[in-house]
Amino acid sequence: MSHVITTEGLTKTYGSRTVVDGLDLRVPEGCVYGFLGPNGSGKSTTMKMLLSLVRPTRGEISVLGRPVDHRTRHELSPHIGSLIEAPPGYGHLTGRENMAVVQRMLGSSDRQVARAVEIVRLGEHMDKRVRDYSLGMKQRLGIATALARDPRLLVLDEPTNGLDPAGIEEIRELLVSLADRGITVMVSSHLLDEVDRMASVLGVLGRGRLIFQGTREELFDRSVPDLLVDTPEPERALDLGLPAVRGPGGLRLSGFDDAATADLVRQLVHHEVPVHGVRRVRQSLEEVFMDLTGREGLS
Amino acid sequence: MILAELVKLRRSALWLVALVLPVLTVTAGALNYAGNRSMLSSGWAPFWSQVVLFYGLLFLSMGVAVLASAAWRMEHRGHNWNLLMSTPIRPAAIVGAKIAALALVVAFMQLVLLVLVAVVGRLVLGLEGMPPWEQAAVAGLAVVAATPVIAVQSLLSMSIRSFAAPVALGLLGCVAGAGVLLGGGGGVLSHLVPQALVSSALFLGNTAVADSASLDPGAVGTIVAAAGALTAAVWALSAVLLARREMR
Known part of the structure; x- marks a missing residue:
């Protein structure tokens, strides 16, 4: 080019x-x-x-x-x-x-x-x-x-x-x-x-x-959007020591790339935590920038 | 580039300055002439000498200072520098066009002065005939003699954003010029100080001013040569400074 x-x-x-x-x-x-x-x-x-x-x-x-x-x-x-x-x-x-x-x-x-x-x-x-x-x-x-x-x-x-x-x-x-x-x-x-x-x-x-x-x-x-895990039993998942917080429909986890996401799902299934769905948060460009600039933002 | 400068002069306040200054000058000269008729001989020459006395020492050079500040204020205002400096025009052409445009306005100012002298002389002071051609020649020569002042004031106004500071520096130049002339320095020095050169040109053939030279080819040639050399030097300096200028 x-x-x-x-x-x-x-x-x-x-x-x-x-x-x-x-x-x-x-x-x-x-x-x-x-x-x-x-x-x-x-x-x-x-x-x-x-x-x-x-x-x-x-x-x-x-x-x-x-x-x-x-x-x-x-x-x-x-x-x-x-x-x-x-x-x-x-x-x-x-x-x-x-x-x-x-x-x-x-x-x-x-x-x-x-x-x-x-x-x-x-x-x-x-x-x-x-x-x-x-x-x-x-x-x-x-x-x-x-x-x-x-x-x-x-x-x-x-x-x-x-x-x-x-x-x-x-x-x-x-x-x-x-x-x-x-x-x-x-x-x-x-x-x-x-x-x-x-x-x-x-x-x-x-x-x-x-x-x-x-x-x-x-x-x-470049940016890894947060992961949302839909589960009716988020407390059980939190008891496993996952770096998660309560989110819409279940849990919200930060910094999980594709491989880490697969491991997470495997772990949840292994401990019989019901998983209804796993999806990524839709990010706006601004959120991506916030991520890039260490949450300092641009303006 | 000169064509662009001519467009910028449309509806510009510069024309107002070029109109008002001769009106004030001729009014003051006429009042002086009328008030001192007992001491002055009658005729165009004594009237002209009263008109150009303060005009030559102060008004013309100060008028140029105001005109130059007004002309460059157009560029200092509203980010026009960025536009000017991002065109293919070279710095020497930018500065040269500004000097030429200002010289045109000064030429207009001299024309207004001549017309006003003729009108006021005939209709108000009752002088006979028309002003002698020598006065028109001196007024024209003064445009050439004023180009170094135009170049210097242009350089100052280009470099300093303030409107008043270059005008104040111009006033210092007038004081220096008057000092050189009235102190009897004359000679080379009176042709090196731009404001003194303007005075020398306007006082040519003027019997009311001591030490003024007569209007002969030698005196005219010296003034034209000095004006050309001073203008070229200041123009070149301005172009070099503009080329090095950073648009912060």
């Missing part, structure tokens, strides 16, 4: 404070890569390093097959659309004039700009001043500026920040459709639910370190 972004030991320190610590990112081509982590975990700094807006203290970055540094920024930037921290925009200008500024800076064609505006469905608001835009409209304008160059890669930092549920859904559909067109999308969020439904690959950052990277399925595989 070819990767649009790879980093090796990417590190950024400010004074004695390490903000990003030894990241080895692998962002596959054509995917939506969800970059998750709580506020202050180093997501924005990492994205700024990918865009050459911030210089790494240590480590290597390769984007679209080219090393990233201040010399290659001008070669790479026509292919990378970005939205970092908050949408840009000149408040005294209309949406159309803002796009004209971007068009002249990027050397984009009228067609590229019109297409970008059409994709974010901002057409009817283009003659309104940006200072009068809602946050959602500003976000969409920001994404339109990122798209105005026909990018191969989009780096979007919290693009759904401050949006209402309908706006979040709209951005989600937009990003998935862009990935369907072959654009690789790296999108950060501190809210798991937002990313869960659009990202096919996830990177989880905690205190500047990459806690997990892989597909959603691999993430679930």
